[in-house]
Amino acid sequence: MILSTVLFYAFIAVVGIQVGYYSSFLFSFSIKRAELHNSNQFPASVIICAKNEAENLKKNLPLIIDQEYPNFEIVLVNDGSSDNTLKIMKAFAEKHSHIKLVNVIPTEAFWGNKKYALTLGIKASTHNVLVFTDADCVPNSNQWLSQIVINFSKSKTIVLGYGAYAKKKLSFLNKLIRFETVMTALQYFSYAKMGMPYMGVGRNMAYRKELFFNNSGFNSHMTLKSGDDDLFINEVATPSNTALCFTKESFTISEPKTTFKDWILQKRRHISTAKFYKQKHKFLLALFYFTNLSFWILGTLLLITQIYWPWVAILIGIRFIIQWLCFGLTARKFEETDLIIFAPFLELFLISAQLSIFIANLISKPKHWK
Template sequence: MSFTILFFAFVAIVCIQIAYYLTFLFSFSIKRAEVRLKKHIPLSVIICAKNEAENLQKNLPSILEQDYSNFEIVLVNDSSSDETLEVMKRFKELHDNIKIVDAKPIEAFWGNKKYALTLGIKASKNNFLVFTDADCRPNSNKWLQYMSSKFSNQKAIVLGYGAYAKKRFSLLNSLIRFETVVTALQYFSYANLGLPYMGVGRNMAYRKELFFNNSGFNGHMAIKSGDDDLFINEVADKGNTTICTSEESFTTSEPKTSFKDWILQKRRHVSTSSLYKSNHQILLGLFYVSQLFFLVLGIMLLLLGHNWTWVVSLIVLRYIVLLTSFGFAAKKLNEVGLIFITPFLELFLISTQLSIFIANLISTPKHWK
């Protein structure tokens, strides 16, 4: 009887997983990106940097060279201890569309990126804001054209894609990129379904008036992380949010090079999810739990030899649907090389996510950087 219960539980889990991946497939993976470039609206590009002198030197030129007629760059120095501020000043001397905000540390907001970002948003002169990080570079000189084209009278939030640079023969790099595609597959799909729940600060945009009309980051200022996902989770809805998935609109960042640094980064990101709206927590939680139980129950049933032909058939069916959904998304996001090792990367990622969840129960990361 217990074997039968385990088997039917496995069947239910497989059905849940297939339902998720079919939803992702039809809501995002196979949909074509719409391209309708519009008149250049005034933009403010906001970059908050902490100890990013080298990255600013390398990546700022690609933003300054954007094929866009009306934009400023607001550089926010978040209490850096290196030459970040000096690099900003050197760029400002050469370009009159750069504005610098030097965020001094104060006790109430020590180590809080949201405070520095708020100062940058207040200093910006335009109502349409585009956000990226100092370690990001646009994929093309039409990045701002594509991102701004998604704004309309109704759409006040644009969710973009922030990729990570590819490193050959690196398991960590493949895992980081796989996790990035899986995350994008979810938040783009949910946004298309009218349930936007997050964005990534490496590449997103919204109206300044939306920020101030919702009291900025005040609802979660005490949380060090979440300047991107928590804010979007709070203010985004079916009517005001859209996505931008044209390859020309992507940004690319340098990924972490050690498991320790990546795990710490993911711990900061995961620590904010408990503050998401309850319906988002349920959807995301069920997806992860069903992934975990798919592996656990599948392995158990195979080892026990119970209905193994049905178990194998269900496993194969689930992976066909997974690879189809992930494959189309990976192609759209220029990560085709990951498709062939998806089952292995998924297993590794689920194990890593479980360890991160346990670690965050014990202690929560304190600083954004």
């Protein structure tokens, strides 16, 4: 009886923390509308680092070239590709004078390190405003670049955008990937709104060139294969220098992984950088995940044993209602409304997958960015 009482009070604490988190997310980001702060049109350099992306470049690069923006260049970085990536880049560069090409020759010291290739691309760029995306990303409109750059100001030197994944019909994996993407964006946008920016995604983000070099670039984590986006932002972002851009015209859309194996490998690389975040970010993110996991374990256990089950059912209902409200409003912002009804089930699968990824990363580390 004592154990059951302890478990029940532990469950109350877990639900309280979860409700606190989702309430914070709700009022800091979910109910906020996107804003355009000014009409500045700074000259910009769009940097695309590609490794074996010939087909994606042929398909997607014209959409970058056709952006309605008065003054921008495109810096294409070929990171030691073994396919026709370099050939495709040269063909585009010959036709468009505002395309600059950087061909990275792999070295023993930096083999398989995207940060080295990106650094060379940044050094080759002409403009102070750097906008990053990937070869497999499609801008959601020809206003993408304009919508991102307009958020820069004298004080705002970082702009965090939203990188969505394309929808695939009748695919549970696709729904899981998009759910995880929305949840991640909900967190990093919310934390930034609350004055604690901690990450961005390289598919859609921007910062000033001077910020990069004043921080010695990726020097503090150059030996890590991942983290060119989140670790750099975690290091340099402050409450005053970070702007958010989540208008639908500013989204980028990427092709998602199509097999669980490929997705797990991708997430292993992403999750491996989290332990290098600042301590306060690690604590808050870990607490959110731990209480998520505990909510499902304790809630299921208490319902099965029927211990204080009416109160347990009420607590579960309260937590699901505020989660649905918070996730639902965010999903509408990101045009992912088809996920709302499945949110609890997708959350359960995502938590399980993240636990298995964490265990796998303890056993062995992912080695290459691609």
